[in-house]
Each structure stands twice: as C-alpha cells, then as structure tokens.
Amino acid sequence: MVKELKKEEKLSYEEFRQQRLEENRKRMESLNLPKLAQSLRTPPKPSLMIAIDVERTRRVTYGKGRCSKHRDLSNRVYASPQARASAIEKAEALESTLEEEFPTFIKPMLQSHTTGGFWLGLPVDFCKKYLPRKDETITLIDEDMDESPTNYLALKRGLSAGWRGFAIAHNLVDGDALIFQLVETRKFKVYIIRVNE
Incomplete structure (x- = not known):
C-alpha cells in the first residue's frame, strides 16, 4: 500500500x-x-x-x-626644450615686475592646452588658496583688455568651456608661457610670452 x-x-x-x-x-x-x-x-x-x-x-x-x-593640425608648433625654457624664463622675469598684491602663477602651454583637448589644469595649491570651491565662470582678460568667459571646474581645478576659444583667438601654441594674475575674485589678467619671439 x-x-x-x-x-x-x-x-x-x-x-x-x-x-x-x-x-x-x-x-x-x-x-x-x-x-x-x-x-x-x-x-x-x-x-x-x-x-x-x-x-x-x-x-x-x-x-x-x-x-x-x-581639425587642421598641420599648423602645430612643437617647442624645443630650449625654446620652452626661454619662454618660461621671460615669463618669470615679467612676473617679478607685477604688483605683489595680486597672486600670480605661470602656466607653460602644451599641445593639449592649445590644439588637443583644450583643457587647462591650474595649480592645485593656487586653486585651494584663491579660487572658488564650486564651479564658476572665470573671466580671462588679455593685454588688450578683451574679456573671455571660461568655465572653472572646482573639483577638477581647471578651465573647460571657453578656454578653447581663448586659446584659438590668441593663437596659443606649444611652448608659450602664460602668466595668470588674479585681479579680482573671478578674473584673471593673462600675459602671453610667445615661444617663438
């Protein structure tokens, strides 16, 4: 069963x-x-x-x-180490003549700053000390007093949108040395030392 x-x-x-x-x-x-x-x-x-x-x-x-x-990359200029060092030396000489009340830093240009990705990383210590802790618009003022707005990305500590236009408008190339002088909270006066001069 x-x-x-x-x-x-x-x-x-x-x-x-x-x-x-x-x-x-x-x-x-x-x-x-x-x-x-x-x-x-x-x-x-x-x-x-x-x-x-x-x-x-x-x-x-x-x-x-x-x-x-x-993108037309045929006009790329590659700076020699000597030309790059010379441009930085000239930038340091000019930087020493600027008003000390406004903080400055020198940024030598690379291909990625001028013809490649168009991203400009800024010195970390400078950003921590002087720049906003959140994303902001930062204006770049050239030697002719023309203004160019750029996007500052606080977490990445660099300039993004707007930097490409500034680099192209000023014909920046690899080896140029730029002096950034913080003249206001969100404004840089930018001095350009040409590598080929």
Missing part, C-alpha cells in the same frame, strides 16, 4: 512537472524567445554593422566636435 502511494505521488509529480514544462514552452513561444535566442547566436548582417559604425562616427564627429580628423 505504501509503495502504491509513493508510485502515485511520483506519477502526480511527473505529471505536474510535464504540465509546467509545457506551460513554460508556450510562454516562451508567445514572447518569441526561441527566435530571439536564435538571432543572438547568428552574427549581425554586414549592412547592420556598417550602419552602427556610421552612427558611432556621426556621434564622434558631430556630437561634441572632438574628432581630431576634422
């Missing part, structure tokens, strides 16, 4: 399991899961891959204008 009950229980369990399997198969078919699984096993058609590459290229080229393929 006990053996017969166990046999019935096993049979009912097996029937229940088969019923569940059939229900799951129907659910998967209603959701098109077998076709989806099959499509994942086969590689995408070449035309689809080309479309994806075109879209990726469009985002890089037109998204933020960062694609260097479309």
Whole structure:
C-alpha cells in the first residue's frame, strides 16, 4: 500500500512537472524567445554593422566636435626644450615686475592646452588658496583688455568651456608661457610670452 502511494505521488509529480514544462514552452513561444535566442547566436548582417559604425562616427564627429580628423593640425608648433625654457624664463622675469598684491602663477602651454583637448589644469595649491570651491565662470582678460568667459571646474581645478576659444583667438601654441594674475575674485589678467619671439 505504501509503495502504491509513493508510485502515485511520483506519477502526480511527473505529471505536474510535464504540465509546467509545457506551460513554460508556450510562454516562451508567445514572447518569441526561441527566435530571439536564435538571432543572438547568428552574427549581425554586414549592412547592420556598417550602419552602427556610421552612427558611432556621426556621434564622434558631430556630437561634441572632438574628432581630431576634422581639425587642421598641420599648423602645430612643437617647442624645443630650449625654446620652452626661454619662454618660461621671460615669463618669470615679467612676473617679478607685477604688483605683489595680486597672486600670480605661470602656466607653460602644451599641445593639449592649445590644439588637443583644450583643457587647462591650474595649480592645485593656487586653486585651494584663491579660487572658488564650486564651479564658476572665470573671466580671462588679455593685454588688450578683451574679456573671455571660461568655465572653472572646482573639483577638477581647471578651465573647460571657453578656454578653447581663448586659446584659438590668441593663437596659443606649444611652448608659450602664460602668466595668470588674479585681479579680482573671478578674473584673471593673462600675459602671453610667445615661444617663438
């Protein structure tokens, strides 16, 4: 009798399991899961891959204008170590003549500041001591008193948006040395020492 009950229980369990399997198969078919699984096993058609590459290229080229393929880099100037040192020396001489009441620092230009990523990192100690602790607009004033607003990113301690326009407008190149003089809380007077002069 006990053996017969166990046999019935096993049979009912097996029937229940088969019923569940059939229900799951129907659910998967209603959701098109077998076709989806099959499509994942086969590689995408070449035309689809080309479309994806075109879209990726469009985002890089037109998204933020960062694609260097479309930027004319033929006019890049690479400063020699001697020319770079000379520009820094001239900048230090000019810096020593400026009013001491306004804090200053010298920033030698690199390709990434003038033709590449257009990001200008500022000295950490200077930022901690004199610049705002949150993102602000900082104005750069050139020697002709023309003003250029830039975005100062406090956490990254550097100039972002607006710096590119300033660098291009002033034809900055690798090796130029800039003196930044903080004349107001959010204003720098910028003196440019050209590497090729």
